[in-house]
Amino acid sequence: MNSAASLSPALSPVLPALTGMDARLLRLLDAVLDEAHLARAAARVGLPLPAAASALERCRQLLRDPLLEDGGTQMRLTAKAQALRETVRQMLAGDADAPAASPTQQLSSQAAVTQRVRILMPDYPAQVVAHALYQELATAAPALDLEFQTWLGDADASTRLERGQTDLVLGSAAPSGQVRGREVLQERCVAVMRRDHPAAHSLTLARWLAYPHLQIACHDSLNRMMDEQVAMQGLRRRVGMVIPNFLMAPALLQDSDLIAVMPMHCVPAATAAHPVALACLRPPLPLEAPPLRLLQHRRHAEDASVALVAQVLERLVRLRFEGR
Numbered sequence: 001m002n003s004a005a006s007l008s009p010a011l012s013p014v015l016p017a018l019t020g021m022d023a024r025l026l027r028l029l030d031a032v033l034d035e036a037h038l039a040r041a042a043a044r045v046g047l048p049l050p051a052a053a054s055a056l057e058r059c060r061q062l063l064r065d066p067l068l069e070d071g072g073t074q075m076r077l078t079a080k081a082q083a084l085r086e087t088v089r090q091m092l093a094g095d096a097d098a099p100a101a102s103p104t105q106q107l108s109s110q111a112a113v114t115q116r117v118r119i120l121m122p123d124y125p126a127q128v129v130a131h132a133l134y135q136e137l138a139t140a141a142p143a144l145d146l147e148f149q150t151w152l153g154d155a156d157a158s159t160r161l162e163r164g165q166t167d168l169v170l171g172s173a174a175p176s177g178q179v180r181g182r183e184v185l186q187e188r189c190v191a192v193m194r195r196d197h198p199a200a201h202s203l204t205l206a207r208w209l210a211y212p213h214l215q216i217a218c219h220d221s222l223n224r225m226m227d228e229q230v231a232m233q234g235l236r237r238r239v240g241m242v243i244p245n246f247l248m249a250p251a252l253l254q255d256s257d258l259i260a261v262m263p264m265h266c267v268p269a270a271t272a273a274h275p276v277a278l279a280c281l282r283p284p285l286p287l288e289a290p291p292l293r294l295l296q297h298r299r300h301a302e303d304a305s306v307a308l309v310a311q312v313l314e315r316l317v318r319l320r321f322e323g324r
Contacts, residue, residue, distance in 0.1 A: 046115020
């Protein structure tokens, strides 16, 4: 590792041990320090529990500290382990610019290693891409496991990515600090309602405000944007119903006078089996939705599994939603 010079002087006695660790051992240590739980840390980095236990014991010997101790109802970090957390993160981030083999090449040399990659993204488009993502990875990396986590909005996703509680985020948050990202889809906001809605033929601001709105709670950034623009004009909108996710929206919109504003890619496409009788109109406000971005922390810069999932996910999102 190459970032020892930037680390805390208070930890100088353990620096030789830390800098002597290979990236795999350091990643397990990072997971243990985040989770304070060996089984969860093992699942996070894709190690069988016996191998993770052996690796943790190696860390304990090198650092001359138990790292985890009995906290009564659960394990907790020792004082030294607490002090190590930021240092280990810095060391993992310090190798982010080193050249590496392609994700597929790296995975092929570790075909027997199971790793779980955790993904945070809204329920829609997750519903559209999850099956295709699993099918493709089941062939390319059969030992790789996927975990789609519960989406609670962009702010929550960014926090969890910083804390190491997830590996990939597909959302609207902007990269910052140690989080890097790239745009995968340009968003376009639409007002959505049933096709025979009284406002469907001419959606003025007055008509839009005259009907109750369906608000999707997980799209926190768009909701704030709408409320700010309405308030600037001295007006207010009535939120007739709040729902947690996009999947609930179509049925509610089809059978009511509710109107929702959402990104175009979150409006389900019609199929022969599931015709969607919804109208999509330009909102009566100048709403510029932020692009959909794929985000990951620099600590995973050399993680072949995360890189492979990111590549496949980006391609599938572009394939399924570009041009809509």
